[in-house]
Amino acid sequence: MLRRAMFRCGQLCSVEFDLRAEPLYFTLSSSPQVLHHAHQQLFGDCGKLFSLHVQCANRIEKAQTHAEIKHKLSSTLSRDCDVFEASSFIPDVANSVVKGFFIRDKSTTTLSEDLLNTLRQSERVCVFSYKREGQYCWQELWSPVNQVEGSERQYITPAAAAEHHPSTLNIRNSDVFYSMDEAYKVLQECTDIIPESKEVLKLVDEQLETSRGDGFPVIVIEGLDATGKTTLTEALRESLNATLLKSPPQCLAPFRQRFDSEPPLIRRAFYALGNYITAAHIGKESLRAPVIVDRYWHSTAAYAIATAVGGRVENLPRPGSELYQWPEDLLQPNLVLLLTVNPEERLRRLRDRGQDKTVEEAELEINQFFRLKVEEAYKRIQNPACIIVDASPSPQEVLQQVQHLIRNKCHL
Ligand SMILES: Nc1ncnc2c1ncn2[C@@H]1O[C@H](COP(=O)(O)OP(=O)(O)OP(=O)(O)O)[C@@H](O)[C@H]1O
Numbered sequence: 001m002l003r004r005a006m007f008r009c010g011q012l013c014s015v016e017f018d019l020r021a022e023p024l025y026f027t028l029s030s031s032p033q034v035l036h037h038a039h040q041q042l043f044g045d046c047g048k049l050f051s052l053h054v055q056c057a058n059r060i061e062k063a064q065t066h067a068e069i070k071h072k073l074s075s076t077l078s079r080d081c082d083v084f085e086a087s088s089f090i091p092d093v094a095n096s097v098v099k100g101f102f103i104r105d106k107s108t109t110t111l112s113e114d115l116l117n118t119l120r121q122s123e124r125v126c127v128f129s130y131k132r133e134g135q136y137c138w139q140e141l142w143s144p145v146n147q148v149e150g151s152e153r154q155y156i157t158p159a160a161a162a163e164h165h166p167s168t169l170n171i172r173n174s175d176v177f178y179s180m181d182e183a184y185k186v187l188q189e190c191t192d193i194i195p196e197s198k199e200v201l202k203l204v205d206e207q208l209e210t211s212r213g214d215g216f217p218v219i220v221i222e223g224l225d226a227t228g229k230t231t232l233t234e235a236l237r238e239s240l241n242a243t244l245l246k247s248p249p250q251c252l253a254p255f256r257q258r259f260d261s262e263p264p265l266i267r268r269a270f271y272a273l274g275n276y277i278t279a280a281h282i283g284k285e286s287l288r289a290p291v292i293v294d295r296y297w298h299s300t301a302a303y304a305i306a307t308a309v310g311g312r313v314e315n316l317p318r319p320g321s322e323l324y325q326w327p328e329d330l331l332q333p334n335l336v337l338l339l340t341v342n343p344e345e346r347l348r349r350l351r352d353r354g355q356d357k358t359v360e361e362a363e364l365e366i367n368q369f370f371r372l373k374v375e376e377a378y379k380r381i382q383n384p385a386c387i388i389v390d391a392s393p394s395p396q397e398v399l400q401q402v403q404h405l406i407r408n409k410c411h412l
């Protein structure tokens, strides 16, 4: 039954060609439809076209299998094969997205078919093939034995873009978590395959005490990498005699690399839980002194949203979307400052620093769209929203600017 879940009649599908192009949208219908000229782009002059997706009720297995397939497709297929992200979804309906891949094979070899056949042997993978005849094109369930398994044809017809970009539909509780329980559940479901999850959950259980009375102010410093957060937070610690905390907290450092290599669902749940541990530390420390926090929920949400959303900044959830709302159960800071520098200055600082970058940071450098999306998502987060600080001047000038803001907003 599940096998036919993807690209069901009436559902919209989109194929994202590359970061600069807008995705192509189409629907499937049981009656033949003339294929629009623009969809030459989709099929080019290829004979072999496939799409595949993971069908699996367990969300952890699904996320991991999807990541494995992505890796396998990109590492195994030749230059003659183009692999694109593809999803099927019900327009503007949350959590309706089924993610998959679209493969365009220009070669005369059977490389893509061999690989798809291997993948298909797992009950979790479902493959469709595409055929063209004159002006019509349809999809069918694919089987390598007799080439086509199902007799049911679903004709492809071009469609208008959906109002909300499909990649925004599944963000809640898959990329961004709005309560501790939701993130906690993900790691609980992982304990068999990622034993470190148990240790992380234990740390969460031990630390939980986020209540905070009228203590000292809590100031969060946010920004892309190399915008000067470490430099500024250290200077603030000294000048305000404050406690400096970070999210993720130091106690999660031994697990970070492990979770960074996991698919977004698991990786983001890990960072979300890190915020709750840091919140517990803030709760205690703010009774004694002002607290400066290097990254917190703004970072978790902005990076997660920017990664989940394909293509351009315009594809982000609209300003005011509930996806930018602060989790109700997470301790709120008094002030959030977003450090910004122009891209050239940031690159200069990165180069001068010359240290290893995370994959995500490296991506920031080469991917303008991603950087713009992270920055824009930061700015759209609400309650509390961040105040933008121009961090291009010298460290001393940035410190003075920020001290001035803190005096005004927090009366420190
Ligand atoms: N205001 C400034 N002017 C010029 N250089 C600066 C300024 N602030 C920081 N730098 C330099 O830029 C580099 C990055 O700064 P820093 O490590 O403070 O950034 P960061 O935001 O903490 O980065 P990351 O998030 O990657 O840890 C460092 O070499 C630092 O000395």
Ligand SMILES: Nc1ccn([C@H]2C[C@H](O)[C@@H](COP(=O)(O)O)O2)c(=O)n1
Residues within 6 Å of the ligand: 225, 247, 248, 271, 274, 275, 295, 296, 297, 299, 300, 301, 303, 304, 358, 360, 361
């Ligand atoms: N509270 C946080 C802190 C960090 N992250 C993620 C976002 C990026 O992938 C990466 C940046 O951290 P850095 O390399 O500067 O330590 O970590 C997050 O999601 N939430």
